[in-house]
Each structure stands twice: as structure tokens, then as C-alpha cells.
Amino acid sequence: MSWPDAGNLRWTPTVRVPADDGTEIAVEILGDAHPGPTIVFTHGWTFSSRSWHYQRMLAERYRLVLMDHRDHGESGRGPREHRTVDQVGRDLLAVIRATCTGRDVVLVGHSMGGMTILALAAEHPELFGDQVRAVAMVDTSAARDYDDAFGLRGPLAKAFTKNWATELALMVADPARAEQRRRSGSRVSVAVSRFLNFGTKPDRRLTRFTEAMSAATPAEVVGDFWLTLDAHDKRDALATLGNVPTLVIVGDRDRLTPVAHARAIAAAVPGAKLLEVRGAGHVPMLEQPEVVNAALRELVESIPARTADVARRQRVRS
Amino acid sequence: MTNLGHHRVVVIGAGFGGIGASIKLAEAGIEHVILEKAGDVGGTWWANKYPGCRCDVPSHLYSFSFALNPDWSDTYSLQPEIHRYLRKVAEDYGVVDRVRFDTEVTAARWDDATKRWLIETSAGSLSADALISAHGFLSEPAVPHFAGIESFTGQVMHSAEWDPSYDVSGKRIGVIGTGASAVQIVPLVQKQAKQLYVFQRTAAWILPHRGRPIRAWERALYRRVPPLQRLVRQLVYLRNEFLILPALLRSKRLDLIRKMAYDHLEAQVPDPELRAKLTPTFAPGCKRLTPTNDYLPAISAPNTELVTDGIKELRGDEIVTADGVARKLDVLILATGFRVTDNTFPARLTGRDGRTLREVWDAGSMGGYNGTTFAGFPNLFMLAGPNTGIGHTSLVYMIEAQLPYIVGALQHMRDNGVAALDVRRDVQAAYNEMIQRKLRLSVWNTGGCSSWYLDKYGRNSTIWPDYTFNFAKRLKRFDVESYYQEVAPTEAPAQLVYG
Numbered sequence: 062m063s064w065p066d067a068g069n070l071r072w073t074p075t076v077r078v079p080a081d082d083g084t085e086i087a088v089e090i091l092g093d094a095h096p097g098p099t100i101v102f103t104h105g106w107t108f109s110s111r112s113w114h115y116q117r118m119l120a121e122r123y124r125l126v127l128m129d130h131r132d133h134g135e136s137g138r139g140p141r142e143h144r145t146v147d148q149v150g151r152d153l154l155a156v157i158r159a160t161c162t163g164r165d166v167v168l169v170g171h172s173m174g175g176m177t178i179l180a181l182a183a184e185h186p187e188l189f190g191d192q193v194r195a196v197a198m199v200d201t202s203a204a205r206d207y208d209d210a211f212g213l214r215g216p217l218a219k220a221f222t223k224n225w226a227t228e229l230a231l232m233v234a235d236p237a238r239a240e241q242r243r244r245s246g247s248r249v250s251v252a253v254s255r256f257l258n259f260g261t262k263p264d265r266r267l268t269r270f271t272e273a274m275s276a277a278t279p280a281e282v283v284g285d286f287w288l289t290l291d292a293h294d295k296r297d298a299l300a301t302l303g304n305v306p307t308l309v310i311v312g313d314r315d316r317l318t319p320v321a322h323a324r325a326i327a328a329a330v331p332g333a334k335l336l337e338v339r340g341a342g343h344v345p346m347l348e349q350p351e352v353v354n355a356a357l358r359e360l361v362e363s364i365p366a367r368t369a370d371v372a373r374r375q376r377v378r379s
Numbered sequence: 380m381t382n383l384g385h386h387r388v389v390v391i392g393a394g395f396g397g398i399g400a401s402i403k404l405a406e407a408g409i410e411h412v413i414l415e416k417a418g419d420v421g422g423t424w425w426a427n428k429y430p431g432c433r434c435d436v437p438s439h440l441y442s443f444s445f446a447l448n449p450d451w452s453d454t455y456s457l458q459p460e461i462h463r464y465l466r467k468v469a470e471d472y473g474v475v476d477r478v479r480f481d482t483e484v485t486a487a488r489w490d491d492a493t494k495r496w497l498i499e500t501s502a503g504s505l506s507a508d509a510l511i512s513a514h515g516f517l518s519e520p521a522v523p524h525f526a527g528i529e530s531f532t533g534q535v536m537h538s539a540e541w542d543p544s545y546d547v548s549g550k551r552i553g554v555i556g557t558g559a560s561a562v563q564i565v566p567l568v569q570k571q572a573k574q575l576y577v578f579q580r581t582a583a584w585i586l587p588h589r590g591r592p593i594r595a596w597e598r599a600l601y602r603r604v605p606p607l608q609r610l611v612r613q614l615v616y617l618r619n620e621f622l623i624l625p626a627l628l629r630s631k632r633l634d635l636i637r638k639m640a641y642d643h644l645e646a647q648v649p650d651p652e653l654r655a656k657l658t659p660t661f662a663p664g665c666k667r668l669t670p671t672n673d674y675l676p677a678i679s680a681p682n683t684e685l686v687t688d689g690i691k692e693l694r695g696d697e698i699v700t701a702d703g704v705a706r707k708l709d710v711l712i713l714a715t716g717f718r719v720t721d722n723t724f725p726a727r728l729t730g731r732d733g734r735t736l737r738e739v740w741d742a743g744s745m746g747g748y749n750g751t752t753f754a755g756f757p758n759l760f761m762l763a764g765p766n767t768g769i770g771h772t773s774l775v776y777m778i779e780a781q782l783p784y785i786v787g788a789l790q791h792m793r794d795n796g797v798a799a800l801d802v803r804r805d806v807q808a809a810y811n812e813m814i815q816r817k818l819r820l821s822v823w824n825t826g827g828c829s830s831w832y833l834d835k836y837g838r839n840s841t842i843w844p845d846y847t848f849n850f851a852k853r854l855k856r857f858d859v860e861s862y863y864q865e866v867a868p869t870e871a872p873a874q875l876v877y878g
Contacts, residue, residue: 308863313860324795324796324866327864327865327866328796328866328867328868329868331868332865333865333866334801334863334864334865335797335863335864335865335866336803336860336862336863336864337859337860337864338860339858339859339860352860355803355805356803356805358805359803359804359805
């Protein structure tokens with residue numbers, strides 16, 4: 062599979078699904094002819110569905126649905142006050158209803174996408190075990206840990222954390238000025254993106270792509286969603302994931318949602334499996350796609366047959 | 380059934396593997412118990428008591444690296460001395476106190492609800508967070524079935540189940556097999572036998588044996604200057620790695636071995652007709668090489684007959700071969716080796732989906748990851764597992780290489796509150812592909828023999844196909860990224876789970 066292209070992030074949606082407030086959610090459907098469960102991918106903060114570049118090859122075997130969150134990528138702009146994880150969770154539900162009627166669904170969420178799945182689980186626990194048959198949580202968190210300092214220590218940690226908070230506050234207060242200050246595509250910007258997102262020795266093409274993807278997300282959107290992530294606590298919804306096979310994937314060098322977050326999720330979700338990807342940072346699906354894809358394939362294959370299906374098959378046999 | 384309680388780790392077997400594991404577990408502060416079916420430690424070196432039983436790996440190499448023995452009396456040790464060594468190590472390191480003797484594991488089942496192994500033994504049931512199976516590479520005698528064996532009036536003894544009280548002198552003896560144990564038994568029983576018949580299916584490659592007693596002054600020197608023995612050990616190790624292994628692995632320069640064996644045969648067997656019968660038809664190394672200076676003379680002795688016709692049946696006190704000839708026997712010795720690729724012990728281990736390890740292996744092929752772990756069998760670690768065998772050096776080296784890996788896994792579990800570790804299927808599959816790719820040109824696969832290295836699918840599932848130091852390097856660090864972890868719920872903190 063070729064490298065993702067930093068210069069060409071635009072794509073043409075297969076369908077545009079209207080959310081409950083009318084905002085259009087851009088959706089791409091791949092491998093539409095495959096029977097069996099559909100894998101629905103939901104991306105992380107400042108990213109877009111293009112972050113699943115290497116998971117597209119799963120379309121050889123499965124039907125895939127990739128969505129851009131509202132105000133991200135090709136999706137439409139929604140009202141500012143609707144930029145919350147809870148709303149994105151309702152958007153996910155709209156997408157499932159519009160594209161996966163009568164089909165089993167496997168949810169795969171990265172970072173904020175994982176929190177989106179938890180938001181859905183909080184509002185619609187009945188879906189899990191019914192239409193939703195398995196969940197993969199990739200480098201995500203159930204609740205913010207205010208002690209996290211991006212893996213930094215001492216004065217550097219303090220300085221970085223303070224700067225981080227200032228920048229994000231500016232994005233909320235004065236998005237236009239924040240946009241000017243971002244200097245997207247610059248060396249510093251790429252270096253910061255690389256520092257935050259990647260583990261050991263990432264390829265330059267990947268770091269530039271990831272930075273470009275984040276840079277395409279307006280400052281105002283970045284800032285607004287940060288506020289909702291900062292207040293995020295969906296620990297109560299974790300038990301719901303216990304109704305389905307749940308896979309937790311984390312890069313062991315993740316600075317944004319460190320291994321401890323993944324471990325906490327795995328501990329709280331009954332029967333969850335945890336996979337630490339060695340050397341990967343916050344984006345193992347881009348850094349080590351073969352590991353992530355193999356694990357996703359195994360997750361899909363591990364879905365227990367429905368009792369009704371079993372009964373039907375037995376009838377066919379006899 | 381008596382409840383024997385819960386342990387963090389249960390180790391099955393108190394041979395080289397179990398003793399080594401216990402020492403390393405104790406060093407890491409991991410609570411455990413060893414279950415041993417026999418009444419003594421030693422494993423295969425306790426069980427095999429047949430006359431002349433001796434290790435064909437040099438003494439200096441055939442011991443734990445952390446417990447060298449300066450007192451070996453021969454460069455190739457006899458069984459009683461190896462057993463004494465193991466007994467002493469087990470006592471010195473306090474292992475004996477952790478062994479539950481006369482306790483045979485009859486079944487062990489992974490319980491997904493409690494994330495524990497539930498173990499049934501001849502003495503009661505117990506449970507463990509993790510299971511280390513050191514049941515042994517050569518632990519289960521392979522007993523061929525002959526028609527009429529039930530009605531045979533003579534004594535039948537497998538080499539691994541030798542009755543030391545049985546006196547062979549003046550008896551008519553039959554020996555079946557020409558492998559590693561047969562070449563050791565034959566010379567000794569030949570001297571005492573009235574008549575000896577050796578039943579040979581395949582002639583073996585007999586090499587000159589280079590063993591010699593270690594002199595008293597050498598032993599004194601090793602005792603005073605331990606680094607010297609370490610150096611000798613290292614030299615033996617390197618010689619075997621770089622001179623013998625490449626030949627076996629790529630089937631090259633085998634002519635040297637062939638010539639050595641032919642010369643040996645010519646010097647020891649004057650009769651050309653007998654020599655022809657004793658000349659192997661496959662590449663040397665395909666079956667385990669058998670060095671001995673006494674076997675061929677014993678075969679040529681007047682009271683010995685080498686029988687190459689297949690065995691048809693046993694009848695009363697007679698053994699009948701395919702050509703119809705009947706020979707009277709008092710005792711039949713089965714030097715027929717062990718069940719390796721079809722060992723039945725894995726049938727006692729039941730994994731996550733209710734299938735036993737034996738069933739999983741029979742459905743595909745005997746395989747695992749790093750010779751140690753098996754997808755679908757969480758928290759199970761096997762010592763001397765699939766593809767950890769070697770034909771050129773000491774298995775103790777391989778066992779020792781596995782120990783830091785297993786201890787590393789258990790430490791990871793303890794430190795991170797992990798309740799279960801299950802190796803990724805894709806990782807295990809890729810590993811086995813790598814192994815089979817490397818074995819393709821090896822003498823074990825291409826040498827034109829059937830051996831215990833190959834399983835029923837003809838796949839080599841026993842041999843490690845690389846330098847053994849590369850195995851050790853691979854297993855030095857526990858690679859948690861190759862495993863699915865199940866984290867213990869936080870309500871029950873790690874300290875509680877691991878007591």
C-alpha cells in the first residue's frame with residue numbers, strides 16, 4: 062500500500078448522512094458487496110477519516126464505513142455549541158442507522174473516536190450486543206488524567222503543558238489569530254505533531270501527512286473540541302462494552318493517551334483484550350498497520366455466532 | 380478430591396526444565412509449586428536407568444550455566460552422575476522443598492471466568508494463575524505394538540522403564556531399535572547374554588566416541604579455577620555451533636561425517652556382509668548421530684545376531700520375523716525411543732475454546748510461539764516445547780534460554796495487574812512460517828529418513844533451525860507486543876491477585 066499523501070487530503074463522500082441537527086456527516090463506504098459485519102471507523106481529534114489510510118485494505122474482506130466527524134474533513138460545519146463528544150456520538154448513531162441497516166457492526170475508534178463510541182454506549186447501551194458486535198478502542202481514554210504531561214518531566218513538562226493550554230485557549234477565544242499563529246506545514250509544526258503523535262523513528266512521509274491532516278482542521282474546531290475532551294469522563298459507559306468482544310490497542314510510546322489509559326479501559330471492560338504495540342506512539346494504525354489490521358481481523362473473526370444464526374445453519378444442515 | 384489450594388505458578392515436572400524454572404522463579408520472588416509424578420527429581424535422568432545410559436552431549440555443556448559441576452568424572456556423563464548432579468542442584472537451591480512428589484497431573488483446564496488454570500492430579504486438585512509445563516521432550520516411551528505381545532511369555536522392558544533388579548546374564552535377549560539408547564544398551568547386555576538378537580529396521584550412523592575419563596588433576600583445576608571450566612564449556616559450545624550445526628542445517632559437508640563413520644565401521648566390523656547390513660541408506664544427521672566405540676564390536680560378537688527382517692509377531696516365548704523364522708527369547712528390550720511429536724501429555728491441557736493442545740496440534744501441526752506459548756492457551760508456558768530441539772548441542776541451553784522469557788512474562792503480569800496473556804495468532808503463524816522456511820534445506824527434512832523430528836504431516840516440529848544463541852537472543856526479553864493481555868479488574872488490585 063502506498064504512503065498517505067499529505068498534499069491530497071480531499072476525498073469524495075459516498076453518502077452524506079444528515080445528523081439530528083441537520084449537519085451533514087461525510088461517509089465513505091468500501092467493500093460494499095461483502096456480506097457479514099460492517100466495520101465502522103471513527104477518527105481522532107483534529108484528524109479525519111484519512112487517518113485510516115492503511116485500514117482501507119481491509120475492504121478486500123469486509124464492508125467498511127469511514128466517517129469524518131462534524132467540522133472535520135469533508136463533513137459539514139455544525140453549530141459551535143454542538144462541538145461535543147456526546148453530539149459526535151449521536152452522529153455516529155445516525156451514520157450506523159443510515160448505512161448499516163440490518164447489518165452487524167464492528168466499531169473502531171481512535172482517540173476521540175474511542176470516546177465517541179463510549180458516548181454512544183452511554184446513550185444507547187442496548188445497541189451493544191445487539192447490532193454492535195465488537196469494539197476496538199485505539200489509543201484512547203475513558204477519562205482525562207490531569208497528571209499526564211506528554212511523557213515529559215520536570216520544567217520541560219511544565220513549559221509544554223502551559224504553552225499547550227495557552228494555544229488551545231487562544232483557539233477558542235480568537236480563532237482567527239490562532240489560525241495565523243499556527244504556521245501549518247512549518248518545521249516546528251511538523252516537529253510538534255511528530256512529538257505528540259509518533260513513537261520511535263517514524264517515516265517523514267507519515268509525520269508530514271499527520272501534520273497536514275491536523276492543520277486542515279480549523280483552529281476554532283480544534284479548540285472547541287479540546288474543551289469537550291478536557292471534561293471527558295465516560296468511565297461509567299465502559300461496562301457496556303463488556304457485552305461484546307472488545308479490543309484495546311495502544312502504542313507503548315503514546316504521549317497523548319498513554320498506556321495507563323488503555324490499561325484502565327481494559328481493566329474496566331469485562332473480557333477486554335489489550336494489545337500494546339511496541340515502538341508505536343498515538344497512531345499505531347498509521348505506524349504499524351500490519352499489527353493493527355491483523356488484530357482487527359482477528360477481532361472480527363472472534364465475533365460469536367448469533368444464536369438465531371446457529372439455529373438457522375443447523376436447520377439448513379438437517 | 381482433596382483441594383490442594385491455589386498457587387501463582389504451577390510447574391509440571393522436576394527434570395532439568397522444572398528445576399531450572401523453579402530456581403529462576405524463586406530468584407524473581409514468584410511463588411510456585413512443582414508437581415512431579417515420580418518420587419524423585421531428575422525427570423528423564425531419573426527414569427532412564429538402563430545399563431550404559433549416558434548423555435551424548437559433552438558433560439561440560441550438559442549442565443546449568445549457573446551451576447557448573449567441576450566433578451564430572453567423564454567428558455560424557457553416565458546417567459547416575461547426571462541424576463546426582465540434578466539432585467544436588469535441586470537441594471542446593473532449595474527446589475526440593477517446593478516439589479510435591481508422586482503427584483501426576485491428569486488434566487489441566489484454562490478457566491476463562493476466573494482466569495486460572497484448574498489442575499487435576501493424582502493427589503488432588505489445585506489452581507494456578509500460570510502453568511509451566513516442563514513435562515519433558517523425551518518423557519513418554521514409544522512402545523511399538525506387535526501382534527501377540529499380550530501372550531508373550533518372556534519379559535518386555537522399554538529402555539526408559541528398565542527394571543534394575545532384572546538380571547540379563549545367561550538370557551536370550553532381543554533388542555529392538557538401533558537409536559541412541561540401543562547403541563548404549565547392546566554392548567552391555569551382549570557381554571552377559573547367552574544369545575543376543577538385535578532387530579534393526581534402519582542402520583544408524585555410528586561415529587567414533589571421543590569420551591574419556593576426566594583426570595583427578597583436571598577436576599581439581601576446575602574446582603580451583605572455575606573460569607577455566609567456563610572457558611572449556613564455551614569452546615565446546617562454539618565448536619558444536621559452528622562446525623556441526625551448519626552441516627546439519629544446510630546438508631553440506633556431510634561427506635566428512637560419512638567418511639568418519641565408514642572408516643569406523645570398516646575398522647570395527649571385518650565381515651563385509653555384516654558391514655553391508657550396518658551401512659545406513661540415508662544422510663548422516665537425518666536421525667540423531669550416535670557415537671559409540673562398543674556397539675559395532677558387540678554386533679560382530681559370536682553370540683549376537685543382527686536381524687534385519689521385519690517383526691511379524693510374538694508367539695509364546697518366540698519372536699517371529701517376516702521371513703517366518705522364529706527365535707526364542709527370555710527378554711525383549713524395546714529401545715524404541717520416545718513419543719515426541721505425538722506425545723500425549725498435551726492431550727491433558729485444555730485451552731480457551733475447550734480443545735486440548737493435542738487436538739489443536741493434530742488438526743494442524745505441532746507448533747507454538749518461541750517454543751513456549753500457544754494461542755488459545757493463556758498463561759501456559761512450555762519448556763522444551765515445539766521446535767526447541769537440537770541435534771548438535773545441549774537442550775539444557777535451550778531450556779535456560781526460555782527461562783528469562785517466562786519469568787519476564789510473569790513479572791509483566793505481576794507489575795501491571797495482567798490476569799491473562801495469550802499470544803497473537805498472526806504472530807504465532809508468522810513464527811512457524813519462519814521456522815519451516817529455515818528448515819527446508821536441513822538434513823532432517825531432506826536426509827531421506829523418517830525420524831522422531833518429523834510429525835505425522837512430515838513437518839519438522841521439533842528442531843530449532845538456527846544457532847542456539849539466536850534463540851537465546853530472541854527470548855531474552857518478553858515481547859508483550861506479541862500478546863493479547865487481559866487486565867485484572869481494578870477492584871481486585873494486583874497485590875491481592877498475586878498474594
